[in-house]
Amino acid sequence: MLEKAKVSFFLASRTITRGNKGITIFTVIVLALIFVQLVLFSSMLAGVTLKFNDLMVDFQTGNVVVEPREEERYIEDASALQKKIESLPQVVGTSARLKTSGNFHYKEKEMGATVYGIDPEDENFVTDLEDAVISGEFLSRPDRGEVILGREVSGGFGALMESKSLGGVEVGDTVEITISGKTREFRVKGIYTTRYFMVDAGAYISRADLEEMLGVQDRDFAQEIAVKTIAGTDEYETRTALLSLGIRENIRTWREFAGILGLIESTLGMIRDIMNVIGLLIAFVIIFVVIYVNIVNKKRQIGVQKAIGIEQNVIIASFVLQAMFYAGIGVILGFVFMRFGLAPYTAAHPVDIPLGSMSLKLDDVEAINRAVLLFLASIIGSVIPAYTLTQKDLLELIWGK
C-alpha cells in the first residue's frame, strides 16, 4: 500500500516539477479564477450589506427609531419625548423629523422624492449628513425656505440615475416643491451624497417649513425620532431602556427599520445561492475539461506505465494528486488575491453600483466552503478521466488503435 502511494507521489511530483510549465500555470490560474468567481458574488453581497448597515445608522435611522403609536400619524409632544430619551446615559442625541413625499420642479424637469423636515442641529447629533454635503452647506437652525438636495435629485455630481433627476441643479438655484397640494419655492443651499442611491434620492428642509406645508405648524409633531447611541451599545438594550422610561410609541432598531434593505438582502442572498450552484457547475465543467485535456494528452504515457506494470490505481492516484495540487495552489492564489488584493483595494476605492458604493468583504467560512467544493470538483474531475483512460486497452493507449 505504502509503496503504491510512494509511486503515485513520485509520478505526480515529477509531472508537476518537470511537466509542461505552461499547462501547470494555466491550470492553476484557471482554478484560482474559478475560486475567485465562486467567492466574488458573496463577497460583493457581504460588502454591500455591510455598507447598507453603516448607511442606515450613519445617514438615516441612527441606532433606534421611535415612531408614532399604532393608528396614529404623528408623535405628539415630540420635544418632551426627545428630552426624556436624551436623559439616558447611552444616548448621544435625538432628531425629531417630519417625513413626506414631495414633487420637485426645476425648469422643465420634475421628479418625486422623500422630503424630511429636520432641526439641523439635532440632526447633526444623530447622522453624518452634514459631512455628506459636497456642494454648498448644510442647513442651519434659522434657515427658512432653503433645501438640501441629494445628488439623485439635483443631478450632476456623478448621480447614478441622472436621467430621472432634475438634471443639474446647482447651489443657489431655486426649485419648486409641491407637498399635499401646496407649492413653494426653495433655494438650494447644499447638495449631498452618501453614494447610496436610496439615501441620495431625498431632500431636507427645516421642520418649520414642512410643518407649514403639512399644516401642522407649532404643534410639536414628529413622524420619527431617530436616536443615536454611544458606539458599541446594543440596540435591543437601548430599546429596553426606552421602554422602561414608559415610552408608548413604537420603537424599532435600525435593523427592523431596514425592512426594504432586508428584502433586498434576502433577494440578493437567493441570487447568490443560485449563482453559487451555477458557478460550481461551471467550475466543475472547466476543471473537468482542463484536467481531461491534460490527461488525454498523456494517453500514451499512461499506456506505457500500464505496460511496464504500474497499477491502474497508482496511475489514477498520481493524476488525482496532481489535480489536488493544482486546486490547492489555485485556491491559495485565489484566496490571497481576494484577501490581500481585491478586497483591500475595493475597501480603499469603493466601486459605485446602483445600490450605492460597494467594496468586497471576504467571508472566511464561505471561502473555506468554496475551497473544499473546488477540491472535491478537482478530485472528481480528475478521477473520471483518469479512470476511463486507464481502463482502456493497452493497444489503444500505446498505439492509438
Next chain:
Amino acid sequence: MENKIEREMEKETENKNIEIGTENIEIGTENIEIGTENIEIGTENIETENKNMPDKKEAGTEIVVKALNEKNVDTIIEGIDIVRTFLMGEVEVRVLRGISVKIRRGEFVAIMGPSGSGKTTLLNQLGLLDTPNSGKVIINGADTSLMFDREKGRFRLHNLGYVFQDYALLPELTASENVYISLMMQGKSKAEYESAAAEIMEAVGLGDRLSQLPSKMSGGQQQRVSIARALAHNPIILFADEPCANLDSKNSKEVLDLFKKFNKELGQTIVMVTHEDWHAEYTDRVIRLKDGMLE
C-alpha cells in the same frame, strides 16, 4: 529471490540451450512439448494437448517455481494456436490465424515478415500486452489465459521487459528514474532500486547520464535507457518491437550488440521484431510470419 533462482537455473542450462540452436526448436502443431511436465507428445495434434491442460491449471508464480524444479525446462514461452482478430468497422480482420510457437530459455529470436503480417500483434500476445481471441500463451509454465488483467499487470511488472520502437520513455522522469520506476512499484527500497538502476545504466554504457532527461538524449541513448528499463528487474523475457527502426546503423549496431551481450552473458531470453536481415543475423533463430501464419 525468484528471479535469482531462475537466473541460476538459466545459467546452468544456458550452454545447452544455445547449442540446441535453431533446428531443435519445435514450432507449430506437429511437435508439441508441454512446458512443465516436459512430456514429448510428438506428432500429436493440439486437441491432445488441450486434454492435458487441466494438469497445469494452477496459475501464477507457484507454477513458475514448480517449473524450475523440473529438470530440462527449456520452453520459456509457448504460444498455442493464437488467433487474434480485429474489427475494422463491420469487417473482422484475422491478423493472427492460429499461431503456435515455442521459444526456449536463453534464446534470442527474431520475428520477421512483411509489413502488416502481424509481427507486432504476435509480439503483443506473447508479451501479454494484448489478449488473443482464442489460444493460449504459457510463460514459464504459467497459463496466462487464466489471469485477470490485474494479475497480468503484476506478471509484466515482475517478469517481462519491453523495448518499444520509439523508446516510450516517460518524458518527465530522468533516465535512472525511468529505469527504476518499476522496481519502485515492486516495493524495493530506495537504496536497492537506485543501485540497480545505476548498475544497469552502467551496463548499457550510460553510467554518466543517470539524471539526464530523455529529451536531452539522442535516439540511440534513449533506446539504451529503454533497454536498461526493460532489464532492470531481471525479466525472464525481453520483448522488443523494431527497436532499431528509428536508429541509424551505428546506433542500431550498438543496440543489437547490447542485446547480444545480455543474451550471451546473462542468458537473457529476447524476442525481437525486425525488418532487417542484418539484425536477424544477431539472433539464434528467425520466426517468419506471413499473412498471420507462420511461414
